Structures are given as C-alpha cells and as structure tokens.
Amino acid sequence: xxxxxxxxxxxxxxxxxxxxxxxxxxxxxxxxxxxxxxxxxxxxxxxxxxxxxxxxxxxxxxxxxxxxxxxxxxxxxxxxxxxxxxxxxxxxxxxxxxxxxxxxxxxxxxxxxxxxxxxxxxxxx
Amino acid sequence: xxxxxxxxxxxxxxxxxxxxxxxxxxxxxxxxxxxxxxxxxxxxxxxxxxxxxxxxxxxxxxxxxxxxxxxxxxxxxxxxxxxxxxxxxxxxxxxxxxxxxxxxxxxxxxxxxxxxxxxxxxxxxxxxxxxxxxxxxxxxxxxxxxxxxxxxxxxxxxxxxxxxxxxxxxxxxxxxxxxxxxxxxxxxxxxxxxxxxxxxxxxxxxxxxxxxxxxxxxxxxxxxxxxxxxxxxxxxxxxxxxxxxxxxxxxxx
Numbered sequence: 001x002x003x004x005x006x007x008x009x010x011x012x013x014x015x016x017x018x019x020x021x022x023x024x025x026x027x028x029x030x031x032x033x034x035x036x037x038x039x040x041x042x043x044x045x046x047x048x049x050x051x052x053x054x055x056x057x058x059x060x061x062x063x064x065x066x067x068x069x070x071x072x073x074x075x076x077x078x079x080x081x082x083x084x085x086x087x088x089x090x091x092x093x094x095x096x097x098x099x100x101x102x103x104x105x106x107x108x109x110x111x112x113x114x115x116x117x118x119x120x121x122x123x124x125x
Numbered sequence: 126x127x128x129x130x131x132x133x134x135x136x137x138x139x140x141x142x143x144x145x146x147x148x149x150x151x152x153x154x155x156x157x158x159x160x161x162x163x164x165x166x167x168x169x170x171x172x173x174x175x176x177x178x179x180x181x182x183x184x185x186x187x188x189x190x191x192x193x194x195x196x197x198x199x200x201x202x203x204x205x206x207x208x209x210x211x212x213x214x215x216x217x218x219x220x221x222x223x224x225x226x227x228x229x230x231x232x233x234x235x236x237x238x239x240x241x242x243x244x245x246x247x248x249x250x251x252x253x254x255x256x257x258x259x260x261x262x263x264x265x266x267x268x269x270x271x272x273x274x275x276x277x278x279x280x281x282x283x284x285x286x287x288x289x290x291x292x293x294x295x296x297x298x299x300x301x302x303x304x305x306x307x308x309x310x311x312x313x314x315x316x317x318x319x320x321x322x323x324x325x326x327x328x329x330x331x332x333x334x335x336x337x338x339x340x341x342x343x344x345x346x347x348x349x350x351x352x353x354x355x356x357x358x359x360x361x362x363x364x365x366x367x368x369x370x371x372x373x374x375x376x377x378x
Binding site for chain 1: 175176218219246247250328341342
C-alpha cells in the first residue's frame with residue numbers, strides 16, 4: 001500500500017489501481033552520479049541510498065504525469081520482459097524509492113538524527 | 126577503591142559538556158578528585174546518563190579499563206593517569222566540531238609520519254584495539270569516538286580544553302587529537318556483504334556514518350573524497366586483519 005498524490009492510499013496489489021497511479025519523484029533529492037550507480041539522499045531520509053541503475057532510471061521517469069501503467073509498458077519495451085514481470089519490477093522499485101523517501105508521497109524517516117550522541121550503541125542496562 | 130569485602134566502590138561524576146549530560150563512573154578515588162577539579166566548570170548536581178566508566182585493575186588483570194556506556198572497551202592502560210588522559214580526550218568528543226569540518230563516526234589511527242588511517246563505524250567497537258599490537262605497528266589510536274574532517278579529508282580536531290587531563294601522560298598506543306591538520310590516506314570499511322562494494326556503495330555508506338551537524342551536500346562530498354583514498358574492506362568480527370591496511374603508507378615520489 002502506498003499513498004497517491006491526493007493522499008489516498010493506493011492499492012499496490014490491485015493492477016488497475018496501480019496502473020492509474022502516477023508517482024512523482026521529489027525534486028529536492030540530492031543526487032551524485034558514479035560510474036557504477038547513483039547515490040541519492042532525500043531531505044526526509046536520515047541516510048542516503050545507493051541506487052542500482054534501474055532504480056535510478058525509474059526515479060528519473062517519475063514526473064507525476066505518467067501513470068504506472070505506461071511506465072510498465074515502457075519497462076516491457078526496454079527490458080523485453082512480460083507485462084506481469086514489468087509490473088512486479090516497477091512495484092518493487094517504487095516500494096524501494098518510497099522507503100528511501102524519494103517520492104512526494106513518501107513519509108519522513110522516523111530514524112533519529114544522531115548529531116550529538118557520540119556513542120556507538122545504546123546504554124547497557 | 127577496593128572495599129574490605131573485595132568489592133570496588135565507584136563514584137559518579139555528573140557533567141554537562143556543551144549541553145550534553147554525561148556521567149563518568151570512576152573506581153579510583155584519586156581519579157575522581159582529578160576529574161572533579163579538572164572538570165569543575167562542567168559539574169552538575171542532577172544525575173546524568175552514564176557515558177564512561179574507568180575501572181581499576183581487578184582479578185588477574187593489571188590494566189585500568191576505560192569502557193563506554195555499552196561496556197565496549199576503549200582503552201587498557203597501566204595507570205590511572207593514563208586512563209584519565211584517554212577519558213579526557215573522549216569527553217572532548219562532546220564539544221561541537223570545528224567550523225568547516227564534517228563529523229564522522231569512525232576511529233582514526235596516527236602513524237609516525239603524520240599521516241592517518243580511518244576505520245569507519247562499526248569497526249573497532251565490539252572488537253577493541255590491542256595496544257601492544259598498535260605499538261608493534263607504530264600506530265596510535267586517537268581517543269575519540271567521532272572524528273572531524275575537512276572536505277579535503279584532513280583531520281582537524283579541537284584539543285581537549287582541560288589542561289589537567291590533556292597534559293597527563295599518554296598511554297602507549299593512544300594519542301591525543303593531532304594539533305596540525307593530518308591527511309587521511311587510508312579508509313577501512315566494514316565488509317557488509319559478500320560482493321565487492323561499488324564506489325556508489327562506499328559513498329552511501331560513508332555519508333551514512335557522518336553526523337547531522339553538517340549539510341548533506343558536505344557529508345556526501347566528504348564521503349566521495351574519502352573513497353578517493355586507499356580503501357580497504359575488512360571484516361567487522363576479525364580485527365586482526367585490519368592492522369596491515371592501517372600500516373600502509375603511500376609510496377614516496
């Protein structure tokens with residue numbers, strides 16, 4: 001389950017609902033390109049993520065105008081995989097990007113920033 | 126202090142250092158007196174969360190032990206003065222980093238030629254260094270749980286501001302924060318998977334162990350700069366393999 005642009009939950013396991021959902025990537029994600037992948041850091045995530053090339057490509061396609069159904073068709077054509085496999089792949093990538101705070105619908109990380117605490121581990125009770 | 130029944134009495138010293146409350150427990154009465162005098166400006170009456178414990182030799186061991194709040198050993202030293210010196214350096218980690226630096230969770234090792242190697246968290250946490258092996262390798266560990274680096278990967282750290290602790294004798298294998306900017310030429314990264322990490326993996330990992338006081342752009346920039354040094358990926362649970370890459374020195378041109 002993910003949140004749609006209007007904040008309503010999107011049933012990720014319902015193909016029709018999923019295909020009509022138009023995910024949008026945040027525009028304020030800090031991105032560094034490397035030869036072997038990209039590092040992306042959302043302002044709502046406590047840590048950056050290393051994204052595989054496919055995740056990086058999907059991230060760039062998420063402009064909020066293109067519904068997931070069309071992205072599935074794009075993946076089918078580019079990767080030469082069946083529609084079901086492409087949809088599963090897109091679901092997985094969107095879930096990963098959502099978890100990394102890369103989508104406009106992503107929730108902020110609940111992990112605390114550790115600015116002041118110098119210790120490597122919590123107190124031993 | 127060892128009591129008549131063989132148990133050890135420990136006194137607590139509660140401190141406020143730059144807004145962080147921290148308790149130091151010390152089993153040596155003379156050590157407690159030194160701490161109370163040296164850190165008089167930071168003493169507080171309210172109980173603070175445990176930070177460090179300085180333990181006197183007990184049983185078969187002849188060493189004083191400095192352990193952190195989780196019980197991880199930070200130093201095994203021969204005298205209480207050496208233990209207090211290590212403790213004073215660790216307490217300085219609670220002071221904000223110098224301007225223009227990024228703080229990172231790592232331990233740093235100094236070589237005799239004024240170069241340094243970094244071991245990123247969680248290396249050297251559950252498996253402490255062995256001072257004797259450091260000495261054999263001509264290495265000294267800086268007694269801070271976090272280190273401050275410029276974006277050009279030079280170590281730039283404030284000295285501990287407590288002369289009564291800072292000027293105590295340094296234990297073998299240990300070091301104060303260096304007075305001059307010191308280049309990092311080697312970075313040890315914990316092995317987290319069977320696959321060799323890509324540069325992007327390394328940058329993401331190193332940026333994640335920086336602290337949030339600096340901008341994310343600077344944290345990423347520092348991480349990228351560190352991957353341009355000599356990087357060695359070592360297992361977390363076998364500290365014996367880290368000494369060789371720590372000893373590495375750049376070829377003289």
